[in-house]
Amino acid sequence: MNSLASIKIGIIGATGAVGVETLKLLSEINHPLDNIFLFASERSVGKRIKYKNSEIEILETSDENLKKIDVGFISVSSEVSELLAPKIVSNGGIVIDDGSAFRMKKDVPLVVPEINQQDLDSHLGIISIPNCTTTPLVMVVDAINQMSTVEKVVVSTYQAVSGTGKEAVLELENQQNGNVETKIYDYQIANNVFPHVDDFLEDGFTKEEHKMINETRKILHDNNIEIIPTCVRVPVKVGHSESLCLTLKDDISINKINETFRKYQGIKLLDNKSVTPYPMPLLSEGKKDVFVGRVRKSINNAREINLWLSCDNLIKGAALNALQILE
Numbered sequence: 001m002n003s004l005a006s007i008k009i010g011i012i013g014a015t016g017a018v019g020v021e022t023l024k025l026l027s028e029i030n031h032p033l034d035n036i037f038l039f040a041s042e043r044s045v046g047k048r049i050k051y052k053n054s055e056i057e058i059l060e061t062s063d064e065n066l067k068k069i070d071v072g073f074i075s076v077s078s079e080v081s082e083l084l085a086p087k088i089v090s091n092g093g094i095v096i097d098d099g100s101a102f103r104m105k106k107d108v109p110l111v112v113p114e115i116n117q118q119d120l121d122s123h124l125g126i127i128s129i130p131n132c133t134t135t136p137l138v139m140v141v142d143a144i145n146q147m148s149t150v151e152k153v154v155v156s157t158y159q160a161v162s163g164t165g166k167e168a169v170l171e172l173e174n175q176q177n178g179n180v181e182t183k184i185y186d187y188q189i190a191n192n193v194f195p196h197v198d199d200f201l202e203d204g205f206t207k208e209e210h211k212m213i214n215e216t217r218k219i220l221h222d223n224n225i226e227i228i229p230t231c232v233r234v235p236v237k238v239g240h241s242e243s244l245c246l247t248l249k250d251d252i253s254i255n256k257i258n259e260t261f262r263k264y265q266g267i268k269l270l271d272n273k274s275v276t277p278y279p280m281p282l283l284s285e286g287k288k289d290v291f292v293g294r295v296r297k298s299i300n301n302a303r304e305i306n307l308w309l310s311c312d313n314l315i316k317g318a319a320l321n322a323l324q325i326l327e
């Protein structure tokens with residue numbers, strides 16, 4: 001058994017959009033069934049979830065059960081994370097948290113392993129992963145930073161409903177089938193788009209937009225980078241896309257930028273010569289890479305690079321990033 005296989009892993013939120021993907025990734029690496037512990041809300045306790053040719057029962061998040069795990073992947077609301085994470089840590093375990101509860105805390109590393117895995121050296125038991133819109137953005141900025149500092153990014157997101165969780169996926173499906181009832185969102189999402197993800201703040205930006213700004217700065221250790229986001233929800237089930245305009249310190253050729261994207265671990269460049277000419281959410285669904293395409297310069301400014309990306313918000317945007325941290 002290798003060292004990872006001997007780790008007792010708990011998935012807290014195992015029935016949710018992210019938790020389901022985490023279990024699939026554990027299945028891909030053949031993590032032993034006996035070293036997987038699944039948790040969800042009281043509603044789900046006792047249910048059995050398929051794992052390979054067997055099943056695993058959902059446990060309640062009692063103190064006794066949480067003591068069984070070495071590492072907890074937490075994919076629940078911030079309130080539940082804040083309650084459960086300290087318990088796991090006080091038992092000597094490590095928490096890798098998908099939510100926003102701890103991301104901006106000083107002693108919590110916020111990590112995308114391709115960029116800042118050295119930050120893991122200073123964790124005190126809790127490690128956070130970024131928001132699913134931040135991860136692909138910082139990977140692109142990090143790649144370009146290797147050639148010239150990115151000074152500013154204007155970004156518009158096209159975010160899938162699974163980013164809100166499993167109930168939002170059901171709401172979209174129901175609306176597509178003619179039931180236009182709204183429970184999760186303020187407005188109908190089927191056949192619609194809204195420039196509104198998470199709560200509005202006093203400055204007119206949303207919480208989600210603030211997350212993109214603050215998390216990018218923390219991961220890159222760069223408080224000067226200017227990020228101007230507009231976060232938009234679109235009627236797509238899985239796969240967030242983003243349109244970026246990046247201002248670089250220097251004039252770097254598109255060939256050089258494309259070459260760097262080709263070499264960057266975790267980015268897949270789709271240029272016009274590829275079979276598929278550009279990234280799309282359906283193409284990124286179920287995949288581990290951040291797909292980047294339509295890389296071009298602004299017509300009137302050689303230091304501005306424009307591009308489009310798509311990324312599976314549940315995989316690299318959440319479950320995979322967390323698992324890579326453990327690895």
Ligand SMILES: NC(=O)c1ccc[n+]([C@@H]2O[C@H](COP(=O)([O-])OP(=O)(O)OC[C@H]3O[C@@H](n4cnc5c(N)ncnc54)[C@H](OP(=O)(O)O)[C@@H]3O)[C@@H](O)[C@H]2O)c1
Nearest residue numbers: 013015016017018040041044075098099132163165166318
């Ligand atoms: N979705 C994404 O793209 C994405 C990406 C990055 C980060 N995240 C973050 O990941 C977290 C989970 O998101 P999600 O999309 O997977 O949500 P979700 O689909 O709504 O799933 C929520 C999970 O939490 C469980 N849960 C609810 N109350 C609980 C409690 N008191 N104790 C234990 N478990 C409880 C639910 O169990 P039941 O089934 O029993 O209700 C379910 O398994 C959020 O913090 C989110 O911000 C999500």
